[in-house]
Amino acid sequence: MGEENLEAQAIVVGAGPAGLMAAHKLAKEGLEVIVVERGQYAGAKNLSGLLYSTVLSEAVPDFPSKAPLERPVCKRAMGFLAPESFTLLSFGSSKWSVPPHNQTWVVYRAQFDRWLASQVEEAGGTILEGTVVEELFYEEEGSMTKVSGVRIRGEEEPFRAPVVILAEGAVGLVTERARSRLKMHSGEKPQSYGLGIKEIWALPASTIEDRFGLDPGCGAAMEWVGSPFQGLVGGGFLYTGKESLALGLIVKLESMTKAKVSPQDLMEGFKANPEIRKYLKGGELLEYGAHLIPEGGPRAVGQLSQHGLLIVGDAAGLVNASMYHEGANLAMLSGRLAAEAVIQAHLLGDFSRESLSLYDRMLKESFLMEDLSRLKNIERAHMVFPRLMAELPSRFANLLVDLFEQAPVPKREIRKHAFQRALDGLPKLQTLLDLWKMRGMLG
Numbered sequence: 191m192g193e194e195n196l197e198a199q200a201i202v203v204g205a206g207p208a209g210l211m212a213a214h215k216l217a218k219e220g221l222e223v224i225v226v227e228r229g230q231y232a233g234a235k236n237l238s239g240l241l242y243s244t245v246l247s248e249a250v251p252d253f254p255s256k257a258p259l260e261r262p263v264c265k266r267a268m269g270f271l272a273p274e275s276f277t278l279l280s281f282g283s284s285k286w287s288v289p290p291h292n293q294t295w296v297v298y299r300a301q302f303d304r305w306l307a308s309q310v311e312e313a314g315g316t317i318l319e320g321t322v323v324e325e326l327f328y329e330e331e332g333s334m335t336k337v338s339g340v341r342i343r344g345e346e347e348p349f350r351a352p353v354v355i356l357a358e359g360a361v362g363l364v365t366e367r368a369r370s371r372l373k374m375h376s377g378e379k380p381q382s383y384g385l386g387i388k389e390i391w392a393l394p395a396s397t398i399e400d401r402f403g404l405d406p407g408c409g410a411a412m413e414w415v416g417s418p419f420q421g422l423v424g425g426g427f428l429y430t431g432k433e434s435l436a437l438g439l440i441v442k443l444e445s446m447t448k449a450k451v452s453p454q455d456l457m458e459g460f461k462a463n464p465e466i467r468k469y470l471k472g473g474e475l476l477e478y479g480a481h482l483i484p485e486g487g488p489r490a491v492g493q494l495s496q497h498g499l500l501i502v503g504d505a506a507g508l509v510n511a512s513m514y515h516e517g518a519n520l521a522m523l524s525g526r527l528a529a530e531a532v533i534q535a536h537l538l539g540d541f542s543r544e545s546l547s548l549y550d551r552m553l554k555e556s557f558l559m560e561d562l563s564r565l566k567n568i569e570r571a572h573m574v575f576p577r578l579m580a581e582l583p584s585r586f587a588n589l590l591v592d593l594f595e596q597a598p599v600p601k602r603e604i605r606k607h608a609f610q611r612a613l614d615g616l617p618k619l620q621t622l623l624d625l626w627k628m629r630g631m632l633g
């Protein structure tokens with residue numbers, strides 16, 4: 191990096207969806223913005239699979255014809271897995287098979303983030319790849335400490351800008367240190383994390399379409415809970431790419447460590463389930479990765495703006511960890527709102543916390559915070575989840591199997607036996623209470 195590059199109007203740390211959307215907005219406004227990404231390219235370290243595109247479609251309306259999208263999701267399914275049985279609720283709409291495809295896509299982030307980075311460059315922004323931000327650069331102004339840039343690994347001089355957007359993703363070390371140095375208040379409770387693991391399996395497009403019952407070009411998204419997850423808080427997913435499947439799981443880290451279960455064992459158990467195994471048959475494992483996801487909900491979100499600083503995306507804990515598991519779209523929304531606050535700050539020439547807290551206000555009024563605020567009781571739901579998962583998936587799957595059992599007896603007896611078996615020994619009041627608490631996960 192030459193001396194002439196050591197100043198910008200805004201620096202973004204991290205080229206994930208949050209940082210790239212912030213940079214895209216800033217560059218479009220004509221601001222000189224530089225995104226610093228430690229990976230060899232944007233998306234090199236990212237994993238996620240489903241992209242809700244409501245925010246992207248506002249920024250790049252013609253993205254469906256430009257972005258590397260794997261398949262639109264035309265069909266969704268939610269299932270219970272039990273050792274010897276399963277239940278699968280599959281649903282869709284003819285509307286999902288035509289544009290705008292319910293704004294739901296399967297994407298591989300390695301390709302998608304790279305494309306989004308190219309949009310930032312097209313708009314006039316700069317992406318510095320393979321470059322690590324080690325620390326923020328601080329300056330004192332009277333009794334106030336403000337952020338005035340970043341320190342890059344291997345560079346002596348700081349890289350200056352009046353405002354830095356931290357988009358480091360989950361468990362960002364620079365973010366953590368900045369919070370402490372700038373005395374930014376934390377959330378009401380510490381952040382908690384889910385561990386996400388994903389594998390990509392190669393399969394021919396026609397095999398995928400046959401196995402999932404899809405029209406050519408259409409995709410499916412399946413989510414599963416039940417026995418492979420050993421009563422832990424979490425579940426698995428299976429998404430269809432063009433010529434590959436993305437199979438993975440997200441399990442609350444705390445419940446995994448408490449139960450002393452290894453993520454590899456969980457993944458092997460998930461893949462070994464006959465209902466899952468059949469989708470992978472004949473496939474070739476292409477890649478594997480693991481990443482943390484903030485799942486603490488609104489009470490784990492702390493202060494997000496300070497003098498010269500804004501925090502966005504997973505680094506800010508802005509993930510909807512309900513059944514929607516929405517991270518990337520919310521990351522993009524927070525990135526865009528942060529950029530709007532930075533644009534306003536440039537107009538005013540004021541990068542103080544007061545000025546930049548426009549971001550907090552816009553966030554509060556957005557659907558993001560509305561959704562997140564509904565997760566304030568998610569911890570209670572997480573507490574009862576293992577108990578319910580130990581009971582319900584197999585009971586429900588067995589009930590359906592038993593209802594259709596063929597025997598030379600009246601059907602009334604078959605039904606009676608099926609319900610008796612399903613309810614036998616079930617603590618009914620407790621289960622009803624648990625189900626009520628589970629609404630905290632609906633989002």
Ligand SMILES: Cc1cc2nc3c(=O)[nH]c(=O)nc-3n(C[C@H](O)[C@H](O)[C@H](O)COP(=O)(O)OP(=O)(O)OC[C@H]3O[C@@H](n4cnc5c(N)ncnc54)[C@H](O)[C@@H]3O)c2cc1C
Nearest residue numbers: 204206207208228238240323359386481503504517518521
């Ligand atoms: C297995 C798994 C499945 C998921 N599935 C979904 C899904 O289906 N749908 C969904 O919406 N969300 C999903 N998510 C969540 C989603 O991936 C995140 O919410 C989203 O990526 C957050 O975007 P971000 O830009 O905040 O952070 P990230 O995407 O994590 O990007 C942060 C970037 O910052 C870079 N960086 C970090 N530190 C530094 C540094 N010091 N210097 C320079 N660069 C740095 C990183 O290399 C990275 O590129 C999933 C997550 C996982 C782990």
